[in-house]
Amino acid sequence: MSRRDQLLDNINAFLEYKKEEGFQTLEISPETRAKLKPVATQKPEPAPKPAAAKPAAGTPALRGAPTAGSDVRVTGKTLAEIAKQISTCSACGLHASRNKTVPGEGNPNSPDILFIGEGPGADEDAQGRPFAGEPGQLLTKMIGAMGYTREQVFITNIVKCRAPGNRVPLPEEISVCSAYLRAQIALIKPKIIVVLGKHAIEALLNKPVAITRFRGTWCTYEGIDLMPTFHPGYLLKSPGKKRETWADMQAVLAKLGKTPPKAG
Numbered sequence: 001m002s003r004r005d006q007l008l009d010n011i012n013a014f015l016e017y018k019k020e021e022g023f024q025t026l027e028i029s030p031e032t033r034a035k036l037k038p039v040a041t042q043k044p045e046p047a048p049k050p051a052a053a054k055p056a057a058g059t060p061a062l063r064g065a066p067t068a069g070s071d072v073r074v075t076g077k078t079l080a081e082i083a084k085q086i087s088t089c090s091a092c093g094l095h096a097s098r099n100k101t102v103p104g105e106g107n108p109n110s111p112d113i114l115f116i117g118e119g120p121g122a123d124e125d126a127q128g129r130p131f132a133g134e135p136g137q138l139l140t141k142m143i144g145a146m147g148y149t150r151e152q153v154f155i156t157n158i159v160k161c162r163a164p165g166n167r168v169p170l171p172e173e174i175s176v177c178s179a180y181l182r183a184q185i186a187l188i189k190p191k192i193i194v195v196l197g198k199h200a201i202e203a204l205l206n207k208p209v210a211i212t213r214f215r216g217t218w219c220t221y222e223g224i225d226l227m228p229t230f231h232p233g234y235l236l237k238s239p240g241k242k243r244e245t246w247a248d249m250q251a252v253l254a255k256l257g258k259t260p261p262k263a264g
């Protein structure tokens, strides 16, 4: 895919996300309009050469993966070693603007649930911890309502570095970072994966999804049951969707043979 097509894809994904958040219009300043004009009239670049490597048979590719530049070789044999490798990674452009890498945290020993979000935001980038901001507080509450603590589950993201301005990570960034996520999942061996939000779901399942219809549908990733649901950031803006998210979490608990603790 050319750089221009990638940009258009990214803009489309961003607009879809905003639409799902309930935005009907988007204000574009005259300065931004002026900047966009030359891009819109640029000639498309020639398509890049086909990908060099292919994922192993039966392994779903992360969205956009693999590309010629996606050859991160994970050398770490433990989660700590992988986190160390991530901390010095410069395999994609995100390294240039990050403050801290955010490899993930929690129970590494086959936890009942692995939560996967899209990527670090400003709070996570400052602290080096996943879901450390306001959406994270809601996620922590959800985890608590399910009868767990954050330490009993594992929490990570599709990409481990913040994308500037919290934009959606580009396909090549997802592709490059996918090696780390794969290696983490193989070591953690979660019983169930819960994927949070449209972009994380699309990246993991490598297909476009309409989240409002797709959430709550059991899928698998590398043989592990996977439940797609809304992102806590989205729930903060659309609290009416919490009910459906809770239904998804109850389905997860039922699969694990658990019932949520009584509230209060």
Ligand code: URA
Pocket: 117, 118, 119, 120, 121, 124, 129, 130, 131, 132, 133, 135, 136, 157, 233
């Ligand atoms: N949103 C995400 O998807 N991940 C985080 O870690 C924080 C916010």
